[in-house]
Amino acid sequence: MQPRTTELINWTTEKHCRCAVDALAKRGFTALYCADAQAAADYILRHAEGAKTIGFGGSLSVADLKIAAHLAGTGKELLNHGLPDLTPEQKLSIMRRQLTCDLFLTGTNALTLDGLLVNIDGNGNRVAAMMFGPAKVIIVAGRNKLVDGDLCAALRRVKAHASPPNAMRLSKQTPCALTGTCADCKSPQRICRITTALECKPPLTDTHVLVVNEDMGL
Numbered sequence: 001m002q003p004r005t006t007e008l009i010n011w012t013t014e015k016h017c018r019c020a021v022d023a024l025a026k027r028g029f030t031a032l033y034c035a036d037a038q039a040a041a042d043y044i045l046r047h048a049e050g051a052k053t054i055g056f057g058g059s060l061s062v063a064d065l066k067i068a069a070h071l072a073g074t075g076k077e078l079l080n081h082g083l084p085d086l087t088p089e090q091k092l093s094i095m096r097r098q099l100t101c102d103l104f105l106t107g108t109n110a111l112t113l114d115g116l117l118v119n120i121d122g123n124g125n126r127v128a129a130m131m132f133g134p135a136k137v138i139i140v141a142g143r144n145k146l147v148d149g150d151l152c153a154a155l156r157r158v159k160a161h162a163s164p165p166n167a168m169r170l171s172k173q174t175p176c177a178l179t180g181t182c183a184d185c186k187s188p189q190r191i192c193r194i195t196t197a198l199e200c201k202p203p204l205t206d207t208h209v210l211v212v213n214e215d216m217g218l
Contacts, residue, residue: 010213013143013146013213014033014035014213016113016143016146016148017033017143017146017211017212017213018033018211019113020111020112020113020114020115020141020146020211021033021209021211023112023113023114023115024111024115024209024211026115027115027199027200027201028200028201029115029200029201029207029208029209030201030206030207030208030209031208031209031210031211032208032209032210032211033211033213034210034211034212034213035212035213036212036213036214037064037065037212037214037216039212040065040140040210040212041065041066041067041070043138043208043210044062044065044067044105044138044140044210045067045070045071047103047136047138047208048067048071048076048103050102051076051101051102051103051135051136052076052077052102053076053077053079053097053101053102053103054067054071054076054077054078054079054101054102054103054104054105055079055080055097055098055101055103055104055105055129055134056068056078056079056080056081056082056098056105056106057098057104057105057106057107057125057126057129057130058081058082058106058126059105059106059107059126059140059217060107060216060217060218061107061140061141061142061216061217062105062106062107062140064216064217065140067105068080079094079097079098079101080094081094081095081098081125095123095125096125098125098129098133098134099125099128099129099132099133099134100133100134101129101133101134101135102134102135102136103134103135103136103137103138104129104130104133104134104136104137104138105137105138105140106126106129106130106137106138106139106140107139107140107141107142107145107216107217108139108140108141108145108209109145109154109157109158109162110145110147110154110155110157110158110162111141111145111146111147111154111209111211112146112147112148112149112150112151112153112154113146113147113148116150116151116154116197116198116199117130117139117141117197117198117209118147118151118154118155118157118158118195118196118197118198119158119195119196119197120155120158120159120162120163120191120192120193120194120195120196121191121193121194121195121196122190122191122192122193122194123193123194124193124194127194127196130196130198130205130207131196131198131202131205132202132204132205133205134205135206136205136206136207136208137205137206137207137208138208138209138210139207139208139209139210140210140212140216140217141209141210141211141212141216142212142214142215142216142217143211143212143213143214143215143216144161144215144216144217145157145216145217146211151197154197155195159182159192160181160182161218162218163176163182163191163192164176164177164179164180164181164182165180165218166191166218167189167191168180170191172187172189172190172191173187173188173189174187174189174190174191175187
């Protein structure tokens, strides 16, 4: 891509990101514009300094920031149910402990320009921790998650761009994991089971949203 084209795209997406930040602030969230992923990582690491237990919600956006690697050896307890070689019982135990951790880190499936955070979950552990339990929640939203539309448009974005590749990534036996297209299936391994929309900041949760002017996650 030519430098001038990149410059113009970044200018446009920055305007959209800042629009979402303003809307989130009006809804009570602590919202911040991040020019790039490094700015988001720096913000998270600063807020992680006072946390003893840090939960990871299985977000590719957060995984790409390599927060766990930066925190390794600091003495903090990292609650990551996505680690290899965990038994189902160990994964479940970690997911439950994430609900009361000091800091919970996650992404979001969609963010409308007027500040609506929309997610579709399989087990519900991620969205449960986003809403209530942890002392602080930081949500990372790359510019590719922005939706210029309403709740229905956000849900269409999730079903078209997030759910099929996530089903494939998790090795689920669902139609979308084969075709890349949502079939609104009734598969036993369906990952689209719990749908949430955060319209305002949950009153008992210190919730921060980082809107990043880079594509992050699915």
